Amino acid sequence: MKCLIIGGGLAGMASAVWLAEKGHQVTLLEKRGSLGGRTIAIPQTAVDDIPDNGQHVFASGYEYLLRFLDSIGTRQHVCFPGHMGVRMPGGEFRQTAFWGLGGLRIALGDLPCVHGLDKLRTARAQARMFAQAIRQPADLDQITAEEWFNRVGLPEAARKAMWDGIVVGLTGDKPAISSAKVPADLFATGMRQAVRMRTPVSIGYPTVDLDTLFVRSSERTFVRLGVQVRTRAPVRHVDVDNGKVRGVTLLDGEQIEADCVICAVQVWRVRGLLDQVPEHATIYRAVEQLTAVPIVSVNLYLDRDIGMQDWGEVLYGGEGVLEQVWDRQRMHGRKADKTWFFSTTVSAAYELIKGTNQEITDRQMAVLRRYYPAAREAKVIHSHIVRMPHSTFAQRPGTAGVRPLQRTSVKGLALAGDWTRTDWTTTMEGACQSAARAVAVVLA
Ligand SMILES: Cc1cc2nc3c(=O)[nH]c(=O)nc-3n(C[C@H](O)[C@H](O)[C@H](O)COP(=O)(O)OP(=O)(O)OC[C@H]3O[C@@H](n4cnc5c(N)ncnc54)[C@H](O)[C@@H]3O)c2cc1C
Known part of the structure; x- marks a missing residue:
């Protein structure tokens, strides 16, 4: 044909x-x-580098994408380390593992800043959410993810520690406006794929640029x-x-x-x-x-290391906006001889996207300084801002099917x-x- x-x-x-x-x-x-x-990657001659238009992470259940990489011969450039980090303001770090003991700790409600009885409530709410993802209540597409969290009794602290970020990462949009059915469907798909592919659910990244x-x-x-x-x-x-x-x-x-x-x-x-x-x-x-959801990615070339402990770290307390920092030295085996390269991603960046380049750079550096003590004196050698007002799409309640x-x-x-x-x-x-x-x- x-x-x-x-x-x-x-x-x-x-x-x-x-x-x-x-x-x-x-x-x-x-x-x-x-x-x-x-x-795509967008070359930056000022620093002789080719950063991406935004960090793209992989889920271990990405069967067709991996098949495509097989077809074009680049599957070896994807890595699944089995862990990521969560970073608190002030610098405290906690590693999140996706399986084994680390996974069990999360299942038992042991999340950053979740204490006492809230751990028990978190474990119970998480179990309810996964059960309801498989046997979905009929009205799941009529309510928002936030309403779903409230219905299963997920404590506020657990939302702040992990669940709001997960919803923004999965659905592209804030829990207060995204349909609950979207994350529920994705949990079900993830679990089904994990069983079918006999691979525990995990997040990975490319070790080369997207081009x-x-x-x-x-x-x-x-x-x-x-x-x-x-x-x-x-x-x-x-x-x-x-x-x-x-x-x-x-x-x-x-x-x-x-x-x-x-x-x-x-x-x-x-x-x-x-x-x-x-x-x-x-x-x-x-x-x-x-509806289109904006993502703002900032590729920051700094004069020093900021002391990340994992390849990707989620910043605790995003308040409905998922903020992540990526260490390109670790991820790409990049040599930091002249500059250190960190990229940041802000999903559902409805407000940030309106800022000027300088405002966005200043804001992201202020965030890094709040979370990474070693960044307090860091100087920006080059900043590359990628605003994508049409990054991903969101599904509001009532849009299933x-x-x-x-x-x-x-x-x-x-x-x-x-x-x-x-x-x-x-x-x-x-x-x-x-x-x-x-x-x-x-x-x-
Ligand atoms: C910053 C950012 C971060 C992301 N992070 C992740 C992530 O971590 N994990 C993940 O899985 N996904 C992520 N995504 C989503 C992912 O990139 C997209 O879902 C995916 O790339 C979409 O591919 P596509 O082929 O459907 O569309 P596109 O890549 O948009 O391709 C559509 C193409 O059609 C062309 N076109 C349009 N109109 C015409 C026309 N009339 N004639 C000819 N050509 C036309 C366009 O120019 C474009 O090249 C992210 C996206 C962004 C922007």
Whole structure:
């Protein structure tokens, strides 16, 4: 078949590789000047480095993403150390292990700053949450994650220590506005995957920049498999004829014919592309319910070490905003001969994103100084700020089931992208699982 893929993010690149592996003739159309979508590195000549647009972490259950890395030959660049850190204001550090004794301590409610009877209440509430994730109460999509926490009796201290951060990390949004069904579904998926893959739930990270991990290796694979890549080729709409896909029309009017098309653009770019698809109004309505969440990432090059004890540390007490610090020396084996590189991520950064570069840098340095005594005298050599107002999408209560399937009513046309229906939310794994499903649809 002659196949067209619209969008060169993870969903589009994985679709292209997997269709080409089956012997089909594939052309990938990307609107921007380069591939990678939301997973890219941005070179910084001032410090001769290539930091990412934002730290991307992996879950051990990311089956399709790891399969994609196998296809492009970079799986060896992902590491699952089995632990992360929690950092208190003033500098106290506590390591969180995902399995073994460390995991047991968490299950028993032994979280930072959770004391006395609250430990017991936390253990009981956590057990209830996991039970309800598997056998979900009928109204879980009608309440927020915060209301769910209250219902199962999770103490405020446990929320502050871990659970608010987990919800922001998983759903992209604050517990007070995110549907409780989103984290519940993810807990269920995580547990199912852990059993199926016989791997305890764990968080990992790439040991190289995102261009090396995803983009350069995909480009090499495209050359090997004969995939044609056209950048600066924005698609205006998908062309449909008599219930069958005919190809696409580019913004400049060029028409390209094809036997099948996979549309793998972001949720906020899909409007207009599918006007000729009979169910386009339903898809566009669904799209409106997936609201964009901002992430601000700051790549800080400092004149000294700040004394992190783990590769990634969550800052205690984010008050509904997840704040994390990443040690690129540890993660990438980076030599700190001229500068020390730490990156910070603030998810659900509705307020921070409005700041100027200087304000954001000052604010992040103030945070580091509060949590890391060794950062008090640190000087910023270079600061690189990545504001992404459209980073991930959030699902508010009442939106369960709105994400469209990959299959459309048009023969030869499938949808892909992290926003289409998968076992995951807005993640790299969601993007790759959607690609696998879209490829299956067009092959069928
Ligand atoms: C800062 C940040 C941190 C994140 N952290 C994590 C994390 O820790 N773990 C995790 O799993 N996920 C994380 N994510 C989410 C993850 O990056 C995304 O879910 C995933 O990359 C989405 O891939 P995609 O292919 O669906 O979309 P995209 O990567 O957005 O790709 C869509 C592509 O379509 C192109 N396009 C759009 N319109 C057109 C058109 N008309 N014609 C042609 N091309 C078009 C775009 O230019 C883009 O390249 C994070 C995201 C951000 C931004």
